Amino acid sequence: MTDTEVTLSTIGRMAGVGRACVANWRRTHDDFPEPVGGTATSPTFRYAAAKNWLRAHDKLPYEPPAPREPATLVFDGGQTITVYAPDLRVPSPGNRYDRYEEFGGYIVADDRDGIPWPRATVRIDVPGQTPYTVTDANVDISYATRSMQYLSMIWSPERRQLAAPTPASARTQPKEER
Numbered sequence: 001m002t003d004t005e006v007t008l009s010t011i012g013r014m015a016g017v018g019r020a021c022v023a024n025w026r027r028t029h030d031d032f033p034e035p036v037g038g039t040a041t042s043p044t045f046r047y048a049a050a051k052n053w054l055r056a057h058d059k060l061p062y063e064p065p066a067p068r069e070p071a072t073l074v075f076d077g078g079q080t081i082t083v084y085a086p087d088l089r090v091p092s093p094g095n096r097y098d099r100y101e102e103f104g105g106y107i108v109a110d111d112r113d114g115i116p117w118p119r120a121t122v123r124i125d126v127p128g129q130t131p132y133t134v135t136d137a138n139v140d141i142s143y144a145t146r147s148m149q150y151l152s153m154i155w156s157p158e159r160r161q162l163a164a165p166t167p168a169s170a171r172t173q174p175k176e177e178r
């Protein structure tokens with residue numbers, strides 16, 4: 001078996017089911033990929049063909065999103081920090097129970113010194129998005145690991161204003177947003 005070949009068990013793990021379920025799919029679906037190796041009792045299949053079949057039959061439970069580039073935060077006092085795995089959550093239209101926006105991500109623990117607390121004005125620059133400034137955001141930093149901590153900021157939508165892109169952020173903007 002090579003890196004491009006997978007077993008029924010591996011296909012099952014990809015789909016979040018057991019080997020027996022995949023064997024059943026193989027028996028009942030005429031378009032199931034043909035074996036490329038292995039034995040009659042333990043066939044192997046091309047990885048790409050198996051993944052394409054699972055996707056075509058809506059049997060992949062979850063595909064993780066592409067890794068996100070880090071964001072840069074510049075606080076009113078001038079401190080600049082990098083935020084890894086940045087995430088902006090905004091309320092969905094008409095949701096009367098969720099009236100706040102939230103930005104969060106992981107920071108290096110040593111960078112937390114100097115971050116205004118419990119409230120801050122901050123410029124948030126996420127690659128691929130128009131930078132924005134938030135005034136009077138509630139700041140919370142919680143333990144994640146010894147070297148990383150989770151920074152969370154929450155504010156009402158009217159406190160967020162789009163900012164002019166910096167030359168560095170303009171290079172990462174899609175053409176439609178420039």
